[in-house]
Structures are given as C-alpha cells and as structure tokens.
Amino acid sequence: MAYWLFKSEPDAWSWDQQVAKGAAGEEWTGVRNYQARNNMRAMKTGDLGFFYHSNIGKEIVGIVEVSAECHPDSSTDDPRWECVDIRAVRALPRPITLDEAKADPRLADMALVKNTRLSVQPVTEAEWKIVCELAGL
DNA sequence: GCCAACGTTGGC
DNA sequence: GCCAACGTTGGC
Numbered sequence: 001m002a003y004w005l006f007k008s009e010p011d012a013w014s015w016d017q018q019v020a021k022g023a024a025g026e027e028w029t030g031v032r033n034y035q036a037r038n039n040m041r042a043m044k045t046g047d048l049g050f051f052y053h054s055n056i057g058k059e060i061v062g063i064v065e066v067s068a069e070c071h072p073d074s075s076t077d078d079p080r081w082e083c084v085d086i087r088a089v090r091a092l093p094r095p096i097t098l099d100e101a102k103a104d105p106r107l108a109d110m111a112l113v114k115n116t117r118l119s120v121q122p123v124t125e126a127e128w129k130i131v132c133e134l135a136g137l
Numbered sequence: 138g139c140c141a142a143c144g145t146t147g148g149c
Numbered sequence: 150g151c152c153a154a155c156g157t158t159g160g161c
Contacts, residue, residue: 054159058160116158117144117157
C-alpha cells in the first residue's frame with residue numbers, strides 16, 4: 001500500500017466535484033509532466049491519496065482511493081500521457097493548509113513543501129499518518 | 138497579477 | 150548534447 005497526493009485547482013476540478021462522482025470515480029486527466037505520470041504508473045488499485053486544492057485554499061481537503069490503474073489519458077491523443085482513476089473516500093474533518101504543513105518540522109521533507117510544482121506526488125507512510133493525525137482522523 | 142522555479146523544446 | 154528561449158505551475 002502506497003500513499004500519494006493529487007493536486008488540483010478547485011476552479012478546474014474541485015473536491016466537491018470529485019465527491020459527486022461517487023464510488024465510480026473519475027479519470028485524473030490532464031497531467032502533462034513525466035514525473036507525475038511516472039508516479040501514477042506506480043500506483044496500484046486501492047492505494048490512498050490526499051486531495052489538495054492548489055491556488056484557492058491551498059489545503060489538503062480529502063482522501064481518495066485509486067479505483068483504476070494507469071491507462072491512456074482520454075483527454076489527449078498523445079500516447080505519452082496516461083492517468084489513473086480515483087474516487088473520493090472521505091473529507092478530512094479539518095483541512096490541512098500548506099502553511100500548517102510547512103510549520104510542522106516533521107513534514108519538512110514532504111514533496112508538497114519541497115517540490116511545490118509537482119502535481120502528483122508520493123507521500124511517505126510517516127507523512128500520511130502525521131497529516132491524518134493533524135486533520136483529526 | 139506578478140514572478141520564481143522548473144520542465145520542455147528546438148536551434149546549433 | 151548543450152543551452153537559451155519559452156511555457157506552465159503555483160505561491161504570494
């Protein structure tokens with residue numbers, strides 16, 4: 001079981017829209033970055049991820065589960081780009097903001113803090129637990 | 138809305 | 150294969 005973090009601008013695709021898709025989930029299309037794509041290729045069905053709102057809110061708002069493994073991204077004809085499907089699992093009782101993540105020394109190495117521009121990131125098990133604990137889970 | 142960071146592209 | 154130019158992301 002691995003842990004991940006998915007970034008989205010809520011203007012483009014928000015947590016509420018993700019929740020509305022329910023158990024069926026939705027393709028995480030639009031990734032045009034090799035590192036992010038490689039992370040998605042490494043995902044297995046059942047892996048969990050955080051759902052992060054960039055730009056507006058700048059906070060981790062929910063938990064998602066990988067519902068389908070990597071396949072061609074239907075939003076492009078370019079065969080280089082692939083994506084997974086994810087479905088909403090639950091909202092965090094309390095969202096964790098980027099500021100909070102930055103303020104916690106235990107999260108100093110988190111990709112969210114260190115590599116702000118990567119849109120699909122790995123999260124370590126230790127980081128996962130810390131964020132869950134901060135969020136009140 | 139600005140700009141820094143960073144990834145990609147393309148000329149040489 | 151280097152590197153300058155360019156585009157995009159995302160925090161501020």
